Amino acid sequence: MEKRTEIGEIGGEFGLINRIASKVQIYHPETLTGIGDDAAVLAENQELTVVTTDLLLEGIHFDLSYTPIRHLGYKAVAINISDIAAMNAIPKQITVSVALSNRFSVEAIDDLYEGIRAACENYQVDLVGGDTSASRSGLVISITAIGSVSKDKIVRRNTAQKGDIICSTGDLGGAFIGLQHLEREKSVFLANPDMQPQLEGKDYVVSRQLRPEARMDVIHDLRAAGVVPTSMIDISDGLAPELIHICKDSGVGAVIFEDKMPIHDQTFLAATELNFSPMTAALNGGEDYELLFTVKQEDYDKVKNISDLNFIGYIDAEVGKVRMKMKSETVVDITAPGL
Amino acid sequence: MEKRTEIGEIGGEFGLINRIASKVQIYHPETLTGIGDDAAVLAENQELTVVTTDLLLEGIHFDLSYTPIRHLGYKAVAINISDIAAMNAIPKQITVSVALSNRFSVEAIDDLYEGIRAACENYQVDLVGGDTSASRSGLVISITAIGSVSKDKIVRRNTAQKGDIICSTGDLGGAFIGLQHLEREKSVFLANPDMQPQLEGKDYVVSRQLRPEARMDVIHDLRAAGVVPTSMIDISDGLAPELIHICKDSGVGAVIFEDKMPIHDQTFLAATELNFSPMTAALNGGEDYELLFTVKQEDYDKVKNISDLNFIGYIDAEVGKVRMKMKSETVVDITAPGL
Numbered sequence: 001m002e003k004r005t006e007i008g009e010i011g012g013e014f015g016l017i018n019r020i021a022s023k024v025q026i027y028h029p030e031t032l033t034g035i036g037d038d039a040a041v042l043a044e045n046q047e048l049t050v051v052t053t054d055l056l057l058e059g060i061h062f063d064l065s066y067t068p069i070r071h072l073g074y075k076a077v078a079i080n081i082s083d084i085a086a087m088n089a090i091p092k093q094i095t096v097s098v099a100l101s102n103r104f105s106v107e108a109i110d111d112l113y114e115g116i117r118a119a120c121e122n123y124q125v126d127l128v129g130g131d132t133s134a135s136r137s138g139l140v141i142s143i144t145a146i147g148s149v150s151k152d153k154i155v156r157r158n159t160a161q162k163g164d165i166i167c168s169t170g171d172l173g174g175a176f177i178g179l180q181h182l183e184r185e186k187s188v189f190l191a192n193p194d195m196q197p198q199l200e201g202k203d204y205v206v207s208r209q210l211r212p213e214a215r216m217d218v219i220h221d222l223r224a225a226g227v228v229p230t231s232m233i234d235i236s237d238g239l240a241p242e243l244i245h246i247c248k249d250s251g252v253g254a255v256i257f258e259d260k261m262p263i264h265d266q267t268f269l270a271a272t273e274l275n276f277s278p279m280t281a282a283l284n285g286g287e288d289y290e291l292l293f294t295v296k297q298e299d300y301d302k303v304k305n306i307s308d309l310n311f312i313g314y315i316d317a318e319v320g321k322v323r324m325k326m327k328s329e330t331v332v333d334i335t336a337p338g339l
Numbered sequence: 340m341e342k343r344t345e346i347g348e349i350g351g352e353f354g355l356i357n358r359i360a361s362k363v364q365i366y367h368p369e370t371l372t373g374i375g376d377d378a379a380v381l382a383e384n385q386e387l388t389v390v391t392t393d394l395l396l397e398g399i400h401f402d403l404s405y406t407p408i409r410h411l412g413y414k415a416v417a418i419n420i421s422d423i424a425a426m427n428a429i430p431k432q433i434t435v436s437v438a439l440s441n442r443f444s445v446e447a448i449d450d451l452y453e454g455i456r457a458a459c460e461n462y463q464v465d466l467v468g469g470d471t472s473a474s475r476s477g478l479v480i481s482i483t484a485i486g487s488v489s490k491d492k493i494v495r496r497n498t499a500q501k502g503d504i505i506c507s508t509g510d511l512g513g514a515f516i517g518l519q520h521l522e523r524e525k526s527v528f529l530a531n532p533d534m535q536p537q538l539e540g541k542d543y544v545v546s547r548q549l550r551p552e553a554r555m556d557v558i559h560d561l562r563a564a565g566v567v568p569t570s571m572i573d574i575s576d577g578l579a580p581e582l583i584h585i586c587k588d589s590g591v592g593a594v595i596f597e598d599k600m601p602i603h604d605q606t607f608l609a610a611t612e613l614n615f616s617p618m619t620a621a622l623n624g625g626e627d628y629e630l631l632f633t634v635k636q637e638d639y640d641k642v643k644n645i646s647d648l649n650f651i652g653y654i655d656a657e658v659g660k661v662r663m664k665m666k667s668e669t670v671v672d673i674t675a676p677g678l
Contacts, residue, residue: 049388053468053483055436059475097481129392136398139478142436144392144483328644 005106015244019106025120047148052083058138061204066182069108071210072141073115077145079236080145081214082289086234087156088219089149093128094120097142099135123216151230158249160231164255164294166313167229167303169215169260172239173278176285177271178202178209184274204266212289219291221225221306232293241336242292243322253321256313256334284336344445356360358445364459375646386487391422397477405521410549410589411480412454418575419484420462420553421628426495427558428488432467433459438474438483451478492567494632497588499657500571503633503654505593506568509647510601511578512617515624516610517541517548523613543605551628558630560645571632577623580675581631582661592657595673597665599651623675 062072084091120127185197233242247254263278271278295303322334401411423430459466524536572581588591600619610617634642661673
């Protein structure tokens with residue numbers, strides 16, 4: 001049996017803060033003060049500061065019956081880093097607030113912060129503050145990420161131009177299909193606890209759901225290539241709503257091509273098994289945390305060799321309209337519920 | 340009957356964000372981008388950036404049965420501003436994330452943000468981002484505040500020196516005693532719903548609990564006086580634990596005087612009515628959000644006329660020890676549970 005330590009045994013909230021603080025690593029010299037004072041202190045620099053925040057609640061945003069808590073910690077950081085990446089910025093610091101009930105052992109909290117620390121190391125960000133408290137109703141995680149970017153490199157979502165090439169990173173729809181399989185296996189298990197989860201051949205889509213990565217690699221590749229996108233957004237709600245955001249905010253339209261849509265083989269098979277359209281998963285599934293951006297046509301030669309990049313369409317002048325050209329040459333309007 | 344609009348009627352989460360964003364006011368020219376992109380963008384400046392965050396949960400940190408939701412919005416901002424003030428910094432931006440169940444009407448959410456906006460106006464801070472989501476279990480509020488301060492003015496909690504004068508703002512213990520009266524009236528009401536709340540003569544202590552202010556006024560007074568405290572902390576958990584924090588972190592001790600303790604007349608009476616020690620409320624009650632700081636003796640003449648400031652003791656060399664000199668001339672050790 002695994003060891004279980006009650007939080008009271010390590011000195012309550014103060015003990016918990018010390019425990020968390022003692023394991024925090026600082027990567028940036030400009031992080032002058034982290035945990036241990038009223039507020040974190042970040043040194044000045046010559047760049048713009050960007051800040052983003054996310055609030056995650058058990059039962060709404062995640063289900064611990066099939067989510068390893070360490071992965072949850074990693075993902076909670078990654079989705080904030082993804083927002084920083086979408087500004088073409090470099091993440092520097094995060095604050096992490098956590099509320100939890102006494103259902104959680106110290107080992108579980110250690111696992112959560114192990115995932116948070118793994119993400120901090122991977123993305124080279126400093127955990128500089130936060131808050132821990134009791135909760136009557138499951139785990140709550142709130143993360144704020146701060147990054148920086150020089151004025152000439154910042155990329156917003158309202159600056160796409162007619163003629164620009166539309167690029168997306170990685171592949172789409174996997175995280176949503178992974179979630180559907182996890183939910184299906186949970187239902188089967190609840191109906192019959194003797195059943196073992198049937199997730200063979202679903203490893204890729206399940207990992208897309210449980211442990212997404214922010215695409216900082218592509219941000220660094222774009223910098224190395226000397227290219228600043230003309231607009232950018234991260235794909236948290238599916239390609240369709242994100243592209244509609246860019247088009248509406250920029251006062252342009254877009255055409256994308258069915259045969260350019262990046263859908264992984266396993267996403268295709270696992271979606272088909274559920275009688276779900278792989279294309280719908282890619283367009284409206286969400287949680288892929290890939291980047292969607294536009295570049296000027298003359299920058300194509302500079303970005304064409306960046307790995308894991310797809311050129312899926314172009315920006316046109318029809319304001320707010322996103323259309324997909326099918327393999328059959330017919331053209332369909334792309335919409336997103338709620339937009 | 341008051342009008343009740345369901346959140347679905349205003350277009351769900353996107354409608355809610357637009358509703359919030361449309362009422363946000365920007366006070367600082369360096370706030371380049373607020374709500375409406377992946378992350379808020381803050382222009383560079385020549386100062387240090389400070390950041391602090393708090394996570395508040397219904398049933399743990401607040402009770403809506405006696406807390407007007409507008410006051411709650413105000414308080415949630417004020418307690419973060421108080422942390423920025425405690426660094427001797429000027430607050431500039433906040434992010435606000437809120438999770439709520441469908442128990443809350445749009446009018447209730449409007450009230451919450453009305454309080455948040457009132458605090459933003461009072462403290463001159465820009466609401467630059469956040470997150471809204473569903474909740475299965477009551478209201479959750481997470482706020483991150485960002486401020487700035489030049490390197491020569493920042494004040495930490497580990498820099499008090501032997502001989503410094505200990506100052507505290509306002510009066511102490513009121514918020515805790517107010518809470519006890521609110522809880523008592525709630526119990527009476529639950530036992531007998533025909534009873535009316537008996538809070539006459541408790542207006543001051545109740546307002547200390549429900550609508551505390553961050554002491555930015557004193558920060559501005561100190562700047563006008565040309566004084567930088569040698570250490571500072573905000574009093575969120577009571578004078579005793581905060582002074583012990585300063586002493587332990589600074590490697591010093593402290594002596595405070597019983598007859599200098601700032602306790603409001605109503606706090607004294609309302610505590611006595613509950614057979615509660617007013618001094619214990621002041622030392623260990625918490626939630627007053629006053630400032631505790633130390634100044635060099637030679638700065639006394641510069642700060643002595645700042646209004647609402649109390650000189651309650653001095654720093655001595657006995658590391659980590661905080662003692663109180665009683666009117667009777669006896670000396671007692673001051674401790675704080677959990678420290």
